[in-house]
Amino acid sequence: MRMNEMTSVEPGTKGEAPERTNPARRARIDMRALSPFIALAVLIALGALTSPVFLTLDNLTNVATRASFIAVIAVGATFVIAAGGLDLSVGSMAALTAGVMILAMNAVGGAEWTTIAVGMAVAIGVALACGLFNGLVVTFGRIEPFIVTLGGMGIYRALVVFLAAGGTITMSDWDLRETYRPIYFGDVLGVPIPVIVFLVVAAIAAVILYKTPFGRHVVAIGSNEEVARFSGVPIRRVRTLTYVIQGLCVGIAILIYVPRLGSATPTTGLLWELQAITAVVIGGTALKGGTPFVWGTVVGALILELVANIMVLSDFVSEYLVGAVQGAIIIIAMLVQRSLQRGR
Amino acid sequence: MAPVLSARDIAKAFGPIEVLTDIDLDLEPGRVHAVIGENGAGKSTLMRILSGHLAPTRGRLVLDGRDVSFTDPVAAEEAGIVLVHQEILLAPDLSVAQNLFLGREPRRGLFADDAQMERRAAQALAELGADYPPDAPVRRLSIAERQLAQIARALVEPYRLVIMDEPTAVLTPIESEALFAAIDRLRASGTAILYISHRLPEVKRIADTVTVLRDGRHVTTRPCAELEPLDMARLMVGRELTQLFPEKAFCAPDAPVLLEAERVSVPGFAEDVSFGVRAGEILGFGGLIGAGRTEVFEGVMGLRKRSGTVRIGGRALHARGAGEAFQAGLAYLSEDRKGKGLLLNQSLATNLTLAALARFTKGAFIDAPAERRALDRAFEEFDIRAGSRDLLAGELSGGNQQKLLLAKMMLLEPNVVVIDEPTRGIDIGTKQQIYAFVAALAAEGKAVVVISSEMPELIGLAHRVIVMRHGRIAGEVAGDRLNEQDIVTLATGVGEGAAAAA
Numbered sequence: 001m002r003m004n005e006m007t008s009v010e011p012g013t014k015g016e017a018p019e020r021t022n023p024a025r026r027a028r029i030d031m032r033a034l035s036p037f038i039a040l041a042v043l044i045a046l047g048a049l050t051s052p053v054f055l056t057l058d059n060l061t062n063v064a065t066r067a068s069f070i071a072v073i074a075v076g077a078t079f080v081i082a083a084g085g086l087d088l089s090v091g092s093m094a095a096l097t098a099g100v101m102i103l104a105m106n107a108v109g110g111a112e113w114t115t116i117a118v119g120m121a122v123a124i125g126v127a128l129a130c131g132l133f134n135g136l137v138v139t140f141g142r143i144e145p146f147i148v149t150l151g152g153m154g155i156y157r158a159l160v161v162f163l164a165a166g167g168t169i170t171m172s173d174w175d176l177r178e179t180y181r182p183i184y185f186g187d188v189l190g191v192p193i194p195v196i197v198f199l200v201v202a203a204i205a206a207v208i209l210y211k212t213p214f215g216r217h218v219v220a221i222g223s224n225e226e227v228a229r230f231s232g233v234p235i236r237r238v239r240t241l242t243y244v245i246q247g248l249c250v251g252i253a254i255l256i257y258v259p260r261l262g263s264a265t266p267t268t269g270l271l272w273e274l275q276a277i278t279a280v281v282i283g284g285t286a287l288k289g290g291t292p293f294v295w296g297t298v299v300g301a302l303i304l305e306l307v308a309n310i311m312v313l314s315d316f317v318s319e320y321l322v323g324a325v326q327g328a329i330i331i332i333a334m335l336v337q338r339s340l341q342r343g344r
Numbered sequence: 345m346a347p348v349l350s351a352r353d354i355a356k357a358f359g360p361i362e363v364l365t366d367i368d369l370d371l372e373p374g375r376v377h378a379v380i381g382e383n384g385a386g387k388s389t390l391m392r393i394l395s396g397h398l399a400p401t402r403g404r405l406v407l408d409g410r411d412v413s414f415t416d417p418v419a420a421e422e423a424g425i426v427l428v429h430q431e432i433l434l435a436p437d438l439s440v441a442q443n444l445f446l447g448r449e450p451r452r453g454l455f456a457d458d459a460q461m462e463r464r465a466a467q468a469l470a471e472l473g474a475d476y477p478p479d480a481p482v483r484r485l486s487i488a489e490r491q492l493a494q495i496a497r498a499l500v501e502p503y504r505l506v507i508m509d510e511p512t513a514v515l516t517p518i519e520s521e522a523l524f525a526a527i528d529r530l531r532a533s534g535t536a537i538l539y540i541s542h543r544l545p546e547v548k549r550i551a552d553t554v555t556v557l558r559d560g561r562h563v564t565t566r567p568c569a570e571l572e573p574l575d576m577a578r579l580m581v582g583r584e585l586t587q588l589f590p591e592k593a594f595c596a597p598d599a600p601v602l603l604e605a606e607r608v609s610v611p612g613f614a615e616d617v618s619f620g621v622r623a624g625e626i627l628g629f630g631g632l633i634g635a636g637r638t639e640v641f642e643g644v645m646g647l648r649k650r651s652g653t654v655r656i657g658g659r660a661l662h663a664r665g666a667g668e669a670f671q672a673g674l675a676y677l678s679e680d681r682k683g684k685g686l687l688l689n690q691s692l693a694t695n696l697t698l699a700a701l702a703r704f705t706k707g708a709f710i711d712a713p714a715e716r717r718a719l720d721r722a723f724e725e726f727d728i729r730a731g732s733r734d735l736l737a738g739e740l741s742g743g744n745q746q747k748l749l750l751a752k753m754m755l756l757e758p759n760v761v762v763i764d765e766p767t768r769g770i771d772i773g774t775k776q777q778i779y780a781f782v783a784a785l786a787a788e789g790k791a792v793v794v795i796s797s798e799m800p801e802l803i804g805l806a807h808r809v810i811v812m813r814h815g816r817i818a819g820e821v822a823g824d825r826l827n828e829q830d831i832v833t834l835a836t837g838v839g840e841g842a843a844a845a846a
Contacts, residue, residue, distance in 0.1 A: 220687055223690055
């Protein structure tokens, strides 16, 4: 006796297929995780061929230091994207955070670490508030993250322009600048502090994403929000938190950005959202959500900076075209991801 | 008269499972041929083959005495065969007229001839008694109006065979009457009509010939005049039950009621649904697809907006999400395994522990070794068969996915378990295992609800069956009345009296 309802089975369910391990899938996972590292190795080899200066310790630490802002922000973006969201406002958020932080330190005055501590607290507070705003509007307002963060991008950027009255917000106390300077220019045992910061941030992020229930929930929501909902995952809370974490990461990035120039302008952080998203995608995290690759993201940020570095050192292509090359990289990365997925 | 289209020994298999076996059918001009059968009898598959949506595994289609094979629905439409789908397939932002001629717009020079489209559309709509203009955007139409527009699509061209899949499912009796009048006109003009419906009185009303399918096989083809709706129901059902199902355990009539729903309504889907399930009892929920059964329980779980009272073990439940329902001891296994049950692109362990993740932590972190042990236990307890424990959930077969979903929800240690379509798309051997497991849950003293569109499943498993129709409880059957005829009668609304009246 057979009583079946195969007619109601969606296409693709071809009855009971014998299970077997699919070697193509193993390869795909590995390739996904590995491809950013392979790309990094290729780029380093290419750089070594282009210029004798490239492989010097000075140049490489310089590249890593310059990549640190985007690396930290992109780690935050990994949370948002893994949960199936998107944040286009990080560049503007960074500029606003930097501007408010400098204004706060100028207002407090003095050249002590306490002044800097107040500035740092303000910076983290501003960035968290921006992230919370994005997250709440996305979840409780039920508006597409693209639209919400596009709006946020405009709002935060305009606020910086307004606070700077169209000009530059500068740290007024030169002694304070000297006190704060080592956070960007200093090192511990030869490792630049910004590099230490992004490594620590990435390590913490990896632990959160891979080892905690919250991280598992992020992955579940990004894989299939309906399944997560039917499994009792608190969707709104988790999703909002990913935007808050994105804000926190922007705040941390600004803590190491401000001592570099000591100022914020209406163009601070311009196109950082593009670079952060590019770093995440190069790193192997799918833009539609699901499995995140934190270390891939960090490598993605390094790749972007290496490309710029190689272009400056070599004379093949005008360095004015750095943006074009970085833009091309995200498209190529997507094509590679697509081709790795096709084996399914 | 020579048939327009004939099916000869048509068979269709999905993978190793044959869902349609050796079907013969002759569709003659000027005749309405009804095909009836239970959910899963193979009606839809047959229609999709006749209209070029599916290719048969075996057998021939004969059009005007010549063998044909349709590569796609467009080829079938060019041959004069059109299928009116049950689901609404219209572009919401286009007007009715634009939808009716989508893909075959009449032209005047380079441009689409809107005037002609609207004139012809208006004519077809008038025939169906639809009272909206042809330039109305589909978005503004109600579901019933959209269904009429979809039917009108089959009227704007002179087709030779019109296939209708449950066209009246969303129509009111008045709209249905207008449709029947249109069908009468089509018949008079010499069109062949293949008509699928669960509503047996309306089959009696309009069909000339009735074919009954059961389990993918042809049962009988008879003149409609020979059959009353009740005969049709008997023919659709007529099957013996084997020991596919475990013995029903005794359920104490004074056992505590673990799940109680009082006047539960889910806007748009279900109204005024009240029932209770006792410890150790299996309560079946029957009814046609779309009767609102799934939505009631999604409402109970807090996954949909609902009104009314739900009590678990005597305590009112106001769940705002599945998490709170889980905590109260209520678990729900969705009918939509792939869309709502499992993360297909994640590992088996991730899926297993997702709902009960809080039980798998050590401090702030996930206890990965504990997860692996749970997976081992689940493999053993539920007989999950997979080559490796490192597969993704999407790489399991349907039956093993269902077992994984069961294992996942059982980790919550619920007192009340609701299983929606427990064996959809699953082979017979696995079905038996799942039935045994469901019976064991009740024997352990849990309250179990089984929602199913398969009558034998309800009869074989449940102590009582509540049948829903159009979002309301149509009745309850137990004891001697727990049989397929009584369930079908309640689900379709074909009572003895109604049958006589029809």
